[in-house]
Amino acid sequence: MYINSLKELYYQERKKLQDMWIYKQESKIRILQLRKKITEKLEENLTTSQLMARNDIAEETKDHILHDGNNEEAFRSRINKNLDDEISEIETAESDELRSANYRPDEYADYLYQMEKVAALEDSISEERLFPEDVWNEMKNRNQQNAP
Numbered sequence: 001m002y003i004n005s006l007k008e009l010y011y012q013e014r015k016k017l018q019d020m021w022i023y024k025q026e027s028k029i030r031i032l033q034l035r036k037k038i039t040e041k042l043e044e045n046l047t048t049s050q051l052m053a054r055n056d057i058a059e060e061t062k063d064h065i066l067h068d069g070n071n072e073e074a075f076r077s078r079i080n081k082n083l084d085d086e087i088s089e090i091e092t093a094e095s096d097e098l099r100s101a102n103y104r105p106d107e108y109a110d111y112l113y114q115m116e117k118v119a120a121l122e123d124s125i126s127e128e129r130l131f132p133e134d135v136w137n138e139m140k141n142r143n144q145q146n147a148p
Contacts, residue, residue: 003128010121010132011139017118022111025101032094039086046079048072 017023044050048066051057065071103111122132 003130006121006124006128007130007135007139010118010125010135011143013114013121014118014136017111017114020111020114022101022103022107023115025097025103026111028097029094029101032090032097036087036090036094039083039090043083046083048076 051066052062065075125132125135
């Protein structure tokens with residue numbers, strides 16, 4: 001009985017959180033920040049020294065692309081353009097989203113309160129040796145099946 005009630009409470013509180021417009025706005029911003037981190041990681045992984053050390057690229061390709069002066073320059077130029085374009089796109093989108101994030105203090109307080117409530121429930125679920133994401137999906141499916 002306790003576990004079922006905990007699952008239902010968690011589902012209701014998380015649904016309430018996910019229905020908040022601030023949650024949706026913050027999710028967009030977090031995705032843009034993730035994209036920026038991924039792009040920075042790409043930049044690290046696409047250096048000549050990193051590429052030369054990779055086993056998944058044939059030695060012949062490395063010689064042809066990374067050791068031939070003209071090809072290497074064209075390759076490096078294209079990589080840099082792709083990275084610059086991606087970062088520029090992300091920064092523009094991030095600026096737009098941050099301008100849209102004009103939260104009122106009371107709305108933001110409600111959002112943080114709800115987030116903390118969900119986090120506390122996730123801790124309780126984990127203490128019961130359950131996984132919050134599994135509980136969410138189970139309850140979501142159950143509620144969709146019971147919907148008229």
